Amino acid sequence: MKPSFSIYRHLPRHDTRGASAVTIGNFDGVHRGHQAILRRVVNEAAQRDIAPTVMTFQPHPRAFFAQRGQRPELVPTQISSLRDKAWAMQRLQIRQLVLQRFNQQLADMPAEDFIEKLLVQGLQTRWLLVGEDFRYGHKRMGDVALLRRAGQRHGFEVETLSDVVDEHGYRISSSEVRTALAVGNLERAERLLGHTYRISGHVIHGQKLGRTLGYPTLNIRVPALCAARSGVYVVRAHGLADQALNGVASLGVRPTISDSGRIMLEVHLLDRRVDAYGKLTQIEFLQYLRDEEKFPDLPAMIAAIDNDAQSARDYFALHGL
Numbered sequence: 001m002k003p004s005f006s007i008y009r010h011l012p013r014h015d016t017r018g019a020s021a022v023t024i025g026n027f028d029g030v031h032r033g034h035q036a037i038l039r040r041v042v043n044e045a046a047q048r049d050i051a052p053t054v055m056t057f058q059p060h061p062r063a064f065f066a067q068r069g070q071r072p073e074l075v076p077t078q079i080s081s082l083r084d085k086a087w088a089m090q091r092l093q094i095r096q097l098v099l100q101r102f103n104q105q106l107a108d109m110p111a112e113d114f115i116e117k118l119l120v121q122g123l124q125t126r127w128l129l130v131g132e133d134f135r136y137g138h139k140r141m142g143d144v145a146l147l148r149r150a151g152q153r154h155g156f157e158v159e160t161l162s163d164v165v166d167e168h169g170y171r172i173s174s175s176e177v178r179t180a181l182a183v184g185n186l187e188r189a190e191r192l193l194g195h196t197y198r199i200s201g202h203v204i205h206g207q208k209l210g211r212t213l214g215y216p217t218l219n220i221r222v223p224a225l226c227a228a229r230s231g232v233y234v235v236r237a238h239g240l241a242d243q244a245l246n247g248v249a250s251l252g253v254r255p256t257i258s259d260s261g262r263i264m265l266e267v268h269l270l271d272r273r274v275d276a277y278g279k280l281t282q283i284e285f286l287q288y289l290r291d292e293e294k295f296p297d298l299p300a301m302i303a304a305i306d307n308d309a310q311s312a313r314d315y316f317a318l319h320g321l
Contacts, residue, residue, distance in 0.1 A: 003093060003095055004095060005086075005089075005090045005094070005095055005096075005097070006095065006096050006097070007086065007096075007097045007098075007099060008096065008097070008098045008099065009099050009101070011098065011100070011117070011118055011121070011122030011123065012121050012122045012123075013096075013122070013123070016051075017124060018050065018051055018124065019048075019050040019051070019124040019125070019126045020045075020050055020051045020052075020053040020096060020123040020124055020125050020126065021041050021044050021045035021048060021050050021051070021052050021053060021125075021126065021127040021128075021129075022041075022053045022054075022055060022119065022123055022125045022127070022128050022129070023037055023038070023041050023053070023054055023055070023128070023129040023130065024054075024055045024056075024128075024130055024134065024136075025037075025054075025056060025131070026056055026057060026060055026061075026174065027054060027056055027085060027089070028060070028076075028078060028079045028080060028085070028174045028177075029079035029080050029174050029177045029192075029193060030080065030084075030085055030088035030089065030092075030193075031079075031172055031173075031174065031177055031192050031193050031194065032164065032166070032172050032192060032193065032194040033163070033164035033171075033172035033173065035092060035194060036164050037129065037161060037164070038052075038054070038089065038092045038094055039092065040129060040161075041053070041054070041094070041129055042092065042093045042094065044127050044129070045095075045127070048126060048127060050126055050127070051095045051096050052093065052094050052095050052096070053094070053095065053096040053097075053098065053123060054089055054094050054096070054097050054098065055098040055100055055118070055123070056085075056097070056098065056099060056100065057099075057101075057102040057106075058082075058099050058100070058101060058102060059102055060075075060076055060102070061102050061107075062074065062075070062076050063075045063076060064102050064103070064107070065107075068104075075225060076174075076178065076225070077178050077181075077182070077225045077226065077227035078223040078224075078225050078226060078227055079174060079177050079178060079181065079227045081199070081200065081201070081222075081223055082099070083200055083201075084198065084199070084200050087200075096123075098122075098123070100118065107138070108138050109137060109138060110137055110138050110141075111136055111137025111138065111141050111142025111143075111146055112137070112142075112146075112150070113137070114136050114137045114142060115142070115146070115147065115150045115154075116150075116154075119150075119154075119156070120150075120154045120156075125154075125156045126155065126156050126157070127156060127157045127159070128147065128151070128156055128157065128158050128159070129159050129160070129161060130144065130147070130158070130159075130160060130161075131160065131161060132144065132160045132161070132162060134147075134160075144158065144160055166191065166192070172192055176192055177189055177192045177193060177227070178227045180192060181197065181227045181228045181229060182227065182228075182229055183229060184229045184231060184288035185288075186285055186286070186287065186288055196284050196285060196286065197228065197284075197285045198238075198282050198283060198284050198285065199220070199222055199226070199228070199265060199282070199283050199285075200280065200281065200282040200283070201220035201221055201222065201265070201280070201281065201283075202220070202221075202278060202279065202280050202281075203218045203219065203220060203276040203277055203278065203279050203281060204219050204220070204221060204277070205219070205277065206219035206264075206266070214302075215268045215302075215305050215309070216268065217250075217266040217267055217268050218237065218266070218267040218268075218269070218276050218281065219264060219265070219266055220264070220265040220266075220267065220281065220283065221264065221265075222251065222263055222264070222265050223263075224262075224263060226251070226263055228251055228285065229251075229288065229291075230251055230252035230253070230263070230291070230292040231250075231251060231252065231288060231289065231290055231291045231292050232248065232249070232250050232251075232288075232289040232290050232291075232292070232308050233248070233249045233250075233251065233285050233286070233287065233288055233289060234247075234248060234249075234285075234286045234287040234289060234311070234312045234315045234316075235247050235248065235249040235267060235283050235284060235285055235286060236283070236284045236286065236321070237267055237269060237281050237282075237283055237284075238281060238282040238283075238284060239279070239280060239281045239282055240274050240276050240279060240281050241272075241274060244284070245269050245270075245272050245274070246269070246270045246272075246312065246316050246321060247267045247268055247269045247270055247312065248267075248268050248270065248289075248305075248308050248309050248311075248312035249265060249266060249267040249268070249283060249285075250265075250266045250292065251263070251264075251265050251266075251292075252264070252292035253292070265283060267283060268305075268309065270309065270312060270313060270316075286315065287315055289308055289311050289312075290308070
């Protein structure tokens with residue numbers, strides 16, 4: 001029987017008073033460092049027969065303070081959508097995901113109230129894992145020492161963790177993943193993530209221009225601040241057929257044909273047509289080919305797409321896919 005997976009947007013939980021083993025963080029990308037943390041939470045929860053739980057924040061606290069300070073350039077880019085984050089946690093056997101709204105009320109909440117309302121009343125926390133420098137509450141006044149004192153009163157254990165490093169001793173972090181994706185270094189991103197970079201989404205209707213050019217595309221919305229570099233990629237599409245479908249994709253604002261500024265992922269499947277509208281697909285990024293360009297006319301754009309498609313075919317032939 002598949003273990004249950006619950007998402008809570010409000011605390012206390014509406015359907016249970018069961019105890020929890022909790023970790024707190026943003027977990028963007030659910031990279032190898034995060035995976036090690038989550039496996040530890042799951043193992044500790046199993047020993048205590050309580051629910052392994054993640055508390056994360058929406059929006060990212062850094063994004064909230066950047067917007068409040070009118071510094072949008074400080075808003076972090078986004079590696080994974082909420083859907084992809086939740087999928088990854090569910091695969092790792094997390095049973096509860098708390099999406100705590102980060103707003104002014106939470107930013108102003110005294111550290112003692114953070115513990116009492118969210119951890120004790122909200123989740124019946126019995127075991128808590130946080131970073132050594134974890135701060136919380138109004139003006140980040142709360143620290144691990146306060147958590148330990150509260151744990152003695154309320155009956156929960158507090159453990160801390162140091163940075164998770166790779167085989168070369170380098171810290172594995174969301175910032176490192178963002179840096180790798182920003183320069184199109186998919187190999188580095190894969191080493192940090194523990195898997196190839198992927199974006200999921202529902203296929204939506206586009207302008208239908210691609211089919212008139214001989215390159216029909218699947219159009220997929222991505223996060224507005226997608227961490228991946230805009231450009232053209234070799235990809236595979238999962239979830240639309242019995243096997244992954246080879247393709248070439250453009251991620252960006254489509255400057256030749258649109259001035260909306262909205263980032264879109266457009267995937268052309270090689271030698272395959274599928275009825276995909278409304279379906280959920282996961283796009284696997286395999287190789288970065290080139291930057292997004294604004295072409296002087298459609299013939300120049302078609303010539304570039306011809307070259308991109310051939311590059312993708314060469315990639316799949318070389319790798320036997």
